[in-house]
Amino acid sequence: MADHTEEIATNPPAPVIEPGHTFGTVTDKISSIVLTRPTSTGWFVGFGVAFLVTMMLLFALGYLFVKGTGIWGINIPIGWGFAIVNFVWWIGIGHAGTLISAILLLLRQSWRNSINRFAEAMTLFAVACAGIFPLVHTGRPWLAYWLFPYPNTMQYWPQFRSPLLWDVFAVSTYFTISLLFWFIGLVPDLATLRDRSENRWAKIIYGMLALGWRGSARHWHRYESAYLLLAGLATPLVLSVHTVVSFDFAIAIVPGWHTTIFPPYFVAGAIYSGFAMVLMLAIPIRKLYGLEGFITDRHLQNSAKVMLATGWIVAYGYGLEAFMGWYSGNRYEHFTLWNRLHGPYAFFYWMLLICNIFIPQLLWIRKLRTSPLGLFLISTVILVGMWLERFVIVVMSLHRDFLPSSWGMYYPTRWDWMTYVGTIGMFLAAMFLFVRILPMISIFEMRTLLPEAEVKE
Amino acid sequence: MKTTPIYGMMAEFDSATALVEAARKTHQAGYQKIDAYSPFPVEELAEAIDFHTNRVALVTLIGAAIGGLSGYLMQYWMAAVSYPTNIGGRPYHSWPSFIVITFELTILFGGISAVLGMLALNGLPMPYHPVFNVPRFAMASKDRFFLIIFSTDPKYDPSGTRQFLQALEPRSISEVPS
Numbered sequence: 001m002a003d004h005t006e007e008i009a010t011n012p013p014a015p016v017i018e019p020g021h022t023f024g025t026v027t028d029k030i031s032s033i034v035l036t037r038p039t040s041t042g043w044f045v046g047f048g049v050a051f052l053v054t055m056m057l058l059f060a061l062g063y064l065f066v067k068g069t070g071i072w073g074i075n076i077p078i079g080w081g082f083a084i085v086n087f088v089w090w091i092g093i094g095h096a097g098t099l100i101s102a103i104l105l106l107l108r109q110s111w112r113n114s115i116n117r118f119a120e121a122m123t124l125f126a127v128a129c130a131g132i133f134p135l136v137h138t139g140r141p142w143l144a145y146w147l148f149p150y151p152n153t154m155q156y157w158p159q160f161r162s163p164l165l166w167d168v169f170a171v172s173t174y175f176t177i178s179l180l181f182w183f184i185g186l187v188p189d190l191a192t193l194r195d196r197s198e199n200r201w202a203k204i205i206y207g208m209l210a211l212g213w214r215g216s217a218r219h220w221h222r223y224e225s226a227y228l229l230l231a232g233l234a235t236p237l238v239l240s241v242h243t244v245v246s247f248d249f250a251i252a253i254v255p256g257w258h259t260t261i262f263p264p265y266f267v268a269g270a271i272y273s274g275f276a277m278v279l280m281l282a283i284p285i286r287k288l289y290g291l292e293g294f295i296t297d298r299h300l301q302n303s304a305k306v307m308l309a310t311g312w313i314v315a316y317g318y319g320l321e322a323f324m325g326w327y328s329g330n331r332y333e334h335f336t337l338w339n340r341l342h343g344p345y346a347f348f349y350w351m352l353l354i355c356n357i358f359i360p361q362l363l364w365i366r367k368l369r370t371s372p373l374g375l376f377l378i379s380t381v382i383l384v385g386m387w388l389e390r391f392v393i394v395v396m397s398l399h400r401d402f403l404p405s406s407w408g409m410y411y412p413t414r415w416d417w418m419t420y421v422g423t424i425g426m427f428l429a430a431m432f433l434f435v436r437i438l439p440m441i442s443i444f445e446m447r448t449l450l451p452e453a454e455v456k457e
Numbered sequence: 458m459k460t461t462p463i464y465g466m467m468a469e470f471d472s473a474t475a476l477v478e479a480a481r482k483t484h485q486a487g488y489q490k491i492d493a494y495s496p497f498p499v500e501e502l503a504e505a506i507d508f509h510t511n512r513v514a515l516v517t518l519i520g521a522a523i524g525g526l527s528g529y530l531m532q533y534w535m536a537a538v539s540y541p542t543n544i545g546g547r548p549y550h551s552w553p554s555f556i557v558i559t560f561e562l563t564i565l566f567g568g569i570s571a572v573l574g575m576l577a578l579n580g581l582p583m584p585y586h587p588v589f590n591v592p593r594f595a596m597a598s599k600d601r602f603f604l605i606i607f608s609t610d611p612k613y614d615p616s617g618t619r620q621f622l623q624a625l626e627p628r629s630i631s632e633v634p635s
Contacts, residue, residue, distance in 0.1 A: 023496060023600035149535060157535035161544050161554040169561040177568045184572055188598070192496075195595040211582035214589070215597050217480075217493040219579045221503040225513040226575035230568055233521075237564045244557055447497040455501045456474045 016111040017449050018293030026294075026446045027192060030439050033289055035197050039436065042288070047432040053425020060418035061136060069139050071415045078398045078410040083137035085390040086420050088245055089273070090130035090427075091171065092266075092386065094178070095238055096274020097123025101181060102234035105227075111302060113445040114294040118285070118434070119278050120182040125430040126277070127175045129423040134167070136419075163247040170244040177237055181230050184223075187213050188444040242270045249393065255332040256340075256397035259324060265317030272310040272356075273386035275303050276379035283372045285435065294441055297370050304369040307360060307382065314389075315357045332402055344409065345396050348388050355385025464587035464635035465607040466618045467594070468627035473499045476602035479625040480505035483604065486621065490610035494588070494603040513575050520570020521563050528562030529555055587635040605633065 021029075064071060074081035097119040104112040135141050147168045149158050158165050190210035197203050213219070246266035249257040279300065286295040325337030340349040359381050368374040400407045434440065447453055470476045473495060480493045484507055493502050503509070536542070537549035547554070576582070588594050588605065597603050604627075606618055615632075622630050 027496075027599045149531065155540065157540050159542065159544060160532045160536050160558060161547060161551055163557075166557040166561075169558045173561045173565040176565060180568055180572045184575075188497075192598040195598045207584065211576065212584045212586055213581065213598075214586055214594075215494045215496060216579075217495065217499070217502040217506055218508050219581070220495065220498040221508060222511055222513050222575045222578055224498050225511055226517075226571045229514060229517045229571045233517075233564050233568050233571070237561075240557075240560060240564075244561075247557075444497045453473060453497060453499075455477050455499060 015296060016298055017114065017446065018296065021293065021450060022452065023447050023450065026450065027196075027443055029291075030294075030441050030443050030446070031193055031196055033435070034193060034437060034439055035199075035202070043432065043436065047429060047436075050425045050429035050432055053422055054429050056418055057422020057426055060415050060422055061132075064136060064415065064419075065141070069137070071413060073410055073412045073416055075408060075410070077401065077406055077408050078395055080137075080394045080398060081410055082412050082416040082420055083133040084248075085387070085394050086423065087130050087133035087137075088266075088390045088394075089387050090126045090133070090423065091174075091245060092242060092270035092273045092390075093277045093383075094123040094126035094130065094174075094274065095242060095267070095270035096278050097121070097126075098174075098178060098181075098234050098238040099271055099274065100278070101185070102231040102238065105231045106235060110449055111298060113449055114296075114441050115278065115282060115299055116445070117182075117185065117442045118281065118431075118440045120178065120185065121431065121434045121438075121440070122274075122277060122281060123178050124175070124182060125427045125434075127171065127178065128430070129427050131171060131175070132423060133419075134171075163244065163251045166244050167248055170241050174237060174241045177230070177234055181234060184227065184230065185442060185445075186438065187211055188215065188223075189439045189442060191215070192443055193439065239267055242266045249397075254397050254401055255330070256321070256325075256336040256393070259321065261317050261320045261324070265314060265320075268310045268313035268317070269386060269389060272307055272314055273383055275307045275310070276382040276386070279303050279307075279375050279379040280383070281431065283376045285440065287372070289435070289440075291441065294446065300372065300375055301369045304363050304375055304378075307379075308363045311356065311360045311363075311382070318353070318357070335400070336397060339400055340392065340396055343396070343400065345392070345399070349392055349396070352385055352388040352392055355381050355388060359385075462635045463608045463615070464590075464633040465605045466613075466615075466622060467588070467591055467603055467605045467631050467633050468622040468625060469593060469596075469629045469631075470602040470604065470627055473502075473602060475626075476604060477501045477505050479604050479627070482625060483606065483621075486612075488606050488610050488612055490607040490613075492605050492607070494594075494597045494605070496598055496600060496602075512578060513571060516574030516578075517567050517571040520574070521567030524566025525559055525563035527566075528559040532558060587633050590634050591631045593629060593631065601628075608635075 017026075072081060072083070074083070097116075100112050100119040101116040101123075105116075135144050138144055147158060147165065187210055190206050191213035194203055194206040194210045197206060243263040243266065246262035250259060250262040252258060282295055282299065282303075286292050322337055325333045328334070340346065360378060362368050362374075362378060368378070395410050399410055468479065470479060476493055476495060477499065480491065480502060483491055484505060491506055493506055495502060532555040533550060536551075536555075541549045544551075588603075593601070594603065604622075604625075606613060606622070612618075619630060
């Protein structure tokens with residue numbers, strides 16, 4: 001015990017916020033990125049590329065609306081294809097934002113204060129990208145409102161026993177609550193921007209968005225309650241969303257899907273890929289905007305540890321899937337396992353194991369956990385691995401189910417790829433706009449981290 | 458009588474500690490209609506101005522209960538009463554299938570009530586407010602702390618209140634025109 005204490009004393013964790021900052025410097029540093037700092041050429045180039053890729057998405061979707069889903073590689077038996085693979089991938093990425101903003105808030109992990117804002121923005125944009133896929137996958141997206149229970153001339157109602165309908169409610173609730181959480185967190189910072197901007201239009205726009213926030217003690221008191229309650233509500237919500245997504249699979253009887261490990265393993269996988277995306281965004285952002293004093297090595301290390309932990313839950317999920325394939329004694333489940341290891345898509349299954357289980361073990365090395373470049377590369381590998389996981393689940397189970405006469409193969413077309421890559425462009429374009437027009441770090445929550453914020457009696 | 462009606466008297470402080478102390482003294486001196494402004498939430502401040510009742514949690518609870526109940530009853534009515542459909546031989550009132558949407562609507566209504574309830578109780582949005590007439594108040598969203606005694610307070614009188622605030626050693630004092 002004594003040894004342990006001594007070790008902590010001589011080797012303290014990296015600070016959450018660089019020493020020497022005051023209320024004024026924190027405010028200036030974060031708000032100046034939005035208000036006074038000239039927009040760099042790099043920003044224009046980055047946004048321009050992302051914008052062009054978004055236009056490609058619109059083109060691919062426009063052509064889809066004209067021609068129908070026949071331009072995609074989907075067929076019978078693989079009716080789901082890229083649309084569902086990408087939907088699950090994107091929505092999983094969104095989960096880290098809510099985990100950081102809600103669960104870590106309830107656990108009083110104050111280091112989260114410098115990364116929660118842009119992680120929440122990431123959640124919103126990722127869920128927006130995710131939402132596109134099931135919508136266009138319906139084939140007639142202009143009738144998508146049929147999914148909601150509204151009084152209609154057919155006098156018919158949606159089918160509430162279907163997990164696909166549960167998903168509609170889960171995802172739309174998730175988006176709404178994430179948006180509220182993000183906006184409510186922004187209000188005091190928008191008031192700061194209102195008070196500090198010189199430009200008349202900026203003053204008016206930030207002023208309207210700030211809702212007249214003036215920082216009254218009564219307001220803060222109610223604000224804190226609402227924020228904590230929202231966090232308390234978002235915590236079970238974020239765990240439920242990917243659970244419900246996994247029900248889309250687990251409620252079906254398709255071999256490889258009909259398993260009880262799906263909900264926890266989906267949730268862990270979601271947080272795994274979400275933290276990878278947080279790191280992929282945080283590492284370049286803190287470098288480009290000189291925010292190493294706020295997003296410190298401690299944040300990178302903690303994120304790496306979360307990835308290591310959730311990565312092992314995911315590994316356990318793969319292990320249990322394989323075990324149940326063998327232990328169930330069900331020949332179809334058994335074949336699904338064999339097909340993953342030796343079938344026509346076996347390469348992707350092996351790649352999945354390498355990307356999601358083997359390579360991330362490098363995170364045990366402390367040196368790597370503190371190296372931004374190393375973490376960036378590992379995060380890329382994890383994001384690829386998690387995409388492959390969804391590909392393996394969706395395509396490999398559907399392409400060979402019960403009857404060999406109905407087996408088939410799935411090959412994505414260029415339209416599939418354009419839609420997928422297009423959503424990445426849309427996500428990045430939205431992130432570029434976000435860092436330019438809104439404070440990407442929560443200013444008022446950063447102020448509470450400073451030593452002078454404490455009231456001395 | 459007066460040419461410009463006065464909303465209150467405002468004092469500016471340098472730190473959260475100074476503001477909490479000043480607010481406590483003001484409250485102890487018998488002023489009731491006071492408020493304090495800080496650039497971040499200060500837990501002790503609400504206590505110092507004797508503000509305890511907070512109905513946000515109650516509003517959230519009511520919203521969540523309405524969401525959950527209406528979510529379940531909606532599904533029951535639609536699936537078992539209005540248009541019963543036989544889906545795979547399951548009972549019309551197959552309650553386990555209704556749990557997910559009931560849960561989601563509980564969260565949705567609870568969350569919306571928390572936010573809208575907080576804003577409504579705070580009287581927001583309110584783009585114009587007399588305190589914004591004080592130019593130095595722009596610093597309240599950066600690094601300054603303000604205390605205000607409203608002119609509606611029974612103890613308020615322009616010169617006496619100013620003297621009282623002066624004794625608290627603020628950085629500056631300003632009259633707030635309404």
